[in-house]
Amino acid sequence: MNALVGFCKTETSLIIDTTMFNQWPDMENGDFSFLIGGEAGAGIARAGFLFAKACMRGGLHVFGTNDYQSLIRGGHNFYVARVSDREVFSQMDFVHLIIALNSETVVLHRNKLVPNGGVIYDKDDLSQTREEPNSSVKFYPVPMRRIVIEELKEPHNLIIMNSVALGAATAVTDYDLNLLAELLKETFKPEIAETNIKAARIGYNYIKEHFEANFEHKLRKMAQTKSPRIFLNGNEAVGLGALKAGCKLYVSYPMTPTTGLLHFMASNERDFNMVTIQPEGEIAAINMAIGAAYAGVRAMTATSGGGFCLMSEGLGMSGMTETPIVVMVGQRPGPSTGLPTYTAQGDLRFVIHASQGEFPRIVIAPGDFEECFYETVRAFNWAEKYQLPVILLTDKYVLESEVSAERFDMDKVTIERGLVIRDSYTESRVYGRYEVTETGASPRAIPSTAGAIVRANSDEHDEFGLVTEDPAVTTTMCEKRMRKLYYVKREIEERNIETTKFYGSEEAEATIISWGSTKGPIKEALRLLSAEGKNVNFLQILYLHPFPKAKVEEAMNKARKTAVVENNNTSQLSSLIRDHVLRKVDHKILKYDGRPFSPIMLAERIKEVL
């Protein structure tokens, strides 16, 4: 108990109400968190992924997230996953089992361990840990290094220690070793897989032979749901959405946390008849995407805040030339280089306002993996129908965390391309790329359409795309472009598109308002609060621009009290609400240390404002 108090003190200066911990409904009920830690290069993320996926294969629900530093070797990395018999939306504040591949893992995370928790560590690493005689914690020293060197005869491949440790963890939790072995087999080339499976088996048997089977927190397989679930991260969910949407050119310069999407698209380009390019930088990336989109192809780029700075002029050009592109921005803490491998929500105002002048854009902030998929498809539709840039605003937490999810429903997906003219243009009127229309979107001929000369222009231009400096034409064209947002809003209304989502009962002590990846921890915190008899509901704002003013206003009118939750320092959403709804929120719950909110910590801070 004291351990928990200490842990939360260091992270939030908050003292956790330990009664809450005792009352946590799933405590005795199949909810289990493990943490695997070690140096960078020790295969921590891979090991965490494999154990988490093995849990999913056993019918359990999983949420995994990694914490790593901006370096290749050394330092401290860890992966923490929560496994449960019900759907889980975030990691938990504490863990039941620590799998330590170095001494730091125990030192840094010992205080997150629940009573009766366990620690697997290297028996021969004397610096690593001291057993605690009067503690309820179970220690499982396993000679991991010695096993790799002496039994497996792989002294130059110490990374295999992670498989020994996974085998040991499987035994401690009394889980099914075959599930892990299968995954190792699917992951590695045959000979490497064989060594790792052998390593896991040795680790497994070592526990079974040397320790009593008295670990309290066992993993029990559950019957699978109708169709097998998938285990994926946010980058992959966005990537699946882009492929499904028919994205044919993906151009991106590597930048955490979006690099995973570049890898995903590159590995799939041949199977999906699309092209992935890593160009000389973000400026080239967005301009290549725009060129391809002008030529009629669905194109996308992604970056983080720093790269998006470089893309700003291109973003404006997309708006001015009315060329549809999708840009994913994966936020991380700034300013400047900031904390390159951690999470934040500091770029909301930036993406809404980036680039000079005024032009229409849409900003969507997916809060979870499903939204990453469906909103990516939708982003392409918006972009093409209204011929403007669409920004998917994500962050490290949602992009690089992994979750077991139901398969996406492909019947819910439609492809809407808007006014596209291909092959030939037969109207008697000379084709004008920027014909002034009611909605602001003009019939978009694709270059090579017979009978149509297609002129895109970043200068102010007339209907035919020719440069103009005429004040009347300038006014008309500005209004033509800006009108699109009005029609976007109208379409949202007519088709009843969810631009906000509401969770919980209408009657509540308070309403949480938030956006993006805070969604998961908020849903978990609300569950905890509800178990304590505290009724709090949650308004998630999915579309930040154009702002869903009416829906936010309605929720605020019904709320007894409002609190905005954000991973930033200035509460950018609060200021946005003030801009549009002309009201202040009552409370702001902010966190800007690069780490996501976790449920208990957040529940405590919500309680403070009730």
Next chain:
Amino acid sequence: MVSLQDLNTSKKITWCPGCGNFGIIAAFKGALVELGLERERVVVVSGIGCHGKMADYVNVNSFHGIHGRVLPVATGIKLANSGLTVFGFSGDADCYDEGWDHFCHAIRRNVDITLIVHNNMVLGLTTGQTTATSQTGFRTKSTPFGAAVPPLNPIAHAIVSHGTFVARGFSGDPKHLQGLIVQAARHRGFGYIDVFQPCVTFNYLNTYEWFRQRIYKLEETGHDAGNRWKALEKSFEWGDRIPIGIFYKEERPTFNDNFPQLKDKTLEGMQIDKVNVDLILQSMS
């Protein structure tokens, strides 16, 4: 097939009388006719500067973009639809200052497009400042005491960056330039032509006369355009004699050739409403 008349637009040309751009536009239109291209299958991409107005003055598809970004836009277009013949027009500031990184990378990718750089060694549209190719000592409003640093050598850079068609033309000789444009467009790969284009208003130094006194044609000297070292040597020739014509030429796979998924197909022509992602979903289960 296009005729010269079809290539005119309604826009009034606003270049200064005697501007080197007139020679380039004449050569380009002549080249389009000579190449026998359809207007709808040609795309002009231009940047910012006096050259950028090419997009307004030639009646073909065009993308008039922002400063320095001609090549990434042109690359995106060519990747999307290899059936289009893409001509990039850029200036010395647009290409060799603001867009220098794209220049080197587009060349080494060997994107199958043509790049024509209007090189007048001065910023014209902003009323006269130095650029990357201004001569050392060149006095402008931004360098009243003379440009201190030596100019870039774009021809040498293009050869070193694995260029496959590296040429220089002179807008005072549009007929010769037209020949270069036709060859560059027919070249399978990145056709690059740096064009001496006198700025009659802001470049007091590099005038028509200055160029005429110095330039000579490589093809008239028996230059071997297949020899990279000879080409590089020629690219450094500057002073009393300055070569124009084709410095270097070779065949090598184009950027699009790297993608087997583009063989006999274009991205633009792909069907997108029935993409099946089941295989990936299976691998994630």
